[in-house]
Amino acid sequence: MFRIVERRMIVPNLHVLTVEAPDVVEGVRPGNFVILRPDEQGERIPLTVADWDARAGTVTSVFMQVGASTTKLARLKAGDHIPDYAGPLGNPTEIAPFGTVLLIGGCYGIACIYPIARALRDAGNRVIALIEARSSYLLFWEEHLNRVVDRTIVITRDGSRGHKGHVTRLAEILEKEDVRPDRVIAYGCTYQMFEVARQTEPLGITTIVSMNPIMIDGTGMCGVCRLSVGGETKFACVDGPEFDAHEVDWEEFFTRRESYKPEEVEPLRRSGCGSGACGRH
């Protein structure tokens, strides 16, 4: 059993979850994910790590309440226990001196880019964060990010903070802000990552996205997380989850990701990302 140290809603539908998992914390790196179950009937939920404390033996993630299992998770509180918490899984983010790196985070991705920013800065990069939400009240962890990045750019759909709009305006915003990244790394919902890929491809900027397919075991055993990258089938759990955004077959990915949508959301009568940041509904 794994003890929950903190479970708190940080913005509507997004929760921060910190769990005591000393075995997981030893090997954890930015870009890794963990798999947990909220109870004995629960699904195996993959979550990207957002932070960790080696001394306390705790790992933190941010999750979106969207299906039956994440709803159970959202009801837990500090001191409760969950039966399973396994990791670290997936390959970590490549950390090297790239020059200027733009980290794009939307939704739960805002939390995921925090440890990546920290590691990239420590590797001598100029790190710029670009975070996006539907409205200013859905932004979080800006102060965390500001501690580890050189600059933060904000986009809101309603213009209540920063640039008004969506990452569909990315190229234009980068020009306005005079940012010329050598590398872009995006964490967020599929639609956002797809848009980022579309925007950066004509600019010729290497773009890495963290793919978020359906997963079960997360160790390469079932193959449900397969996607086509550069014409080859890859398993996101063991070959990724980060891939070259310009090589991903996005259409196939969208289709596969939605294959269990009715079963996932029907019981809860919910749809989409919940925060509206994805702009898909």
Next chain:
Amino acid sequence: MPKQEPFERVRNFDEVALGYPAEAAREEAARCLDCKKPGCRGGCPVGIDIPGFIRHIVEGDFAAGIRTIKQTNALPAVCGRVCPQEEQCEAGCILGKKGDTIAIGRLERFLADWEARQGPIEPPPAAAAIGMSVAIVGSGPAGITVAADLALRGYRITMFEALHEAGGVLTYGIPEFRLPKSIVRREVEYVQSLGVELRLDYIVGKTRTIDRLLESFDAVFVGAGAGLPWFLDIPGENLNGVYSANEFLTRCNLMRGYRFPAYDTPLKRAARVAVFGGGNVAMDSARTSLRLGAEEVHIVYRRGREELPARLEEVENAEEEGVIFDYLTLPVRLIGDQHGWLHELECLRMELGEPDDSGRRRPVPVEGSEFRLRMDASICAIGNSPNPLIPMTTPGLETGRRGNIVVADESTGLTSRERVWAGGDVVTGAATVISAMGAGRAAAQSIHQTLTGEPPHEPD
């Protein structure tokens, strides 16, 4: 042995074979000739004293019978159900010459089930600790065997399992109707009662590397199984509705998807299902699909019935339940609808040519024989290779062409790395439960010999 009627059992996930009542078991056991040179025993990869336990059944001393089995087999309830006895112990039975061998597997199962009904299983007296520790990677049949053998010799054993439930393929792969999960749990609890510590959710290769384990254990045994699914590598395999058998069976067995929404993990209930392959996993996938309510389930196999690698018993069960066998049929393309879901399957007819390396006649496509089958789901059950996580993170660990861990000598299971042994499917590729247990038995022996310098001997 009584079975659930086909029309009844395709509507439930309860065990198909119901087991012998005590009288029937004694009657069956009484047919044993108690040969001077028993052919059965040599056919058992873990060398169970088969005439010995049968004799105890005849005498009605079931407790002594199960003790006899457990001297060399930690998993009798499992082996009695899923071992291919017809190729092993029963193949050596002298009565087979008259066409009616002793049903050794069913008798083994009878004793294990009898013991379970007697209440909690009493562990044997704890062995004196010998001050050495062994890490077991994977809690499937190979790992469980090594763990039990070495725990009985006084080793401190920690068994690491990547998933949230122990048992490996017994838990995620073999369906409830063939091997109830309560039985797997009971067998795992027995091994734990020997003092084995079980660590779930612990992915060796990720949570810790083998090298890190070697810092705190005297030896490591890798029994991580063959978990990487193969696909056919034909167009359309990333369509929705196209599954690996691993995904389909894991959703159903490990995640209890057949009980969705009581359990959160969903499982699609397709009306028309094609299963590719002809082994036990293909039979399991087809029969699971029927139980989930499919109207029509096809096994699409490129060779003929004679060549099916599945156990005859499982093939017959599938036939009785109404699975349609498309022999000499090769899937060549999966065709989707406009929403990205599997809609049709394109196949070629095959004919059998000359025998290949495996001795089976090689199937050759018949030119121009393309035809299509309307399908909502396909399940690829053509095999697995070992998961690369451990080889990738263990420098110096030699692997073979299919990613299998290479052992210098199958009678020891020692790998190219000092203090690291391996056995089961991770070495051989997907094989049987009992062969994995045989490899575990050999590795336990070799680990014990290497660590203590003692000559080989059987544990008491």
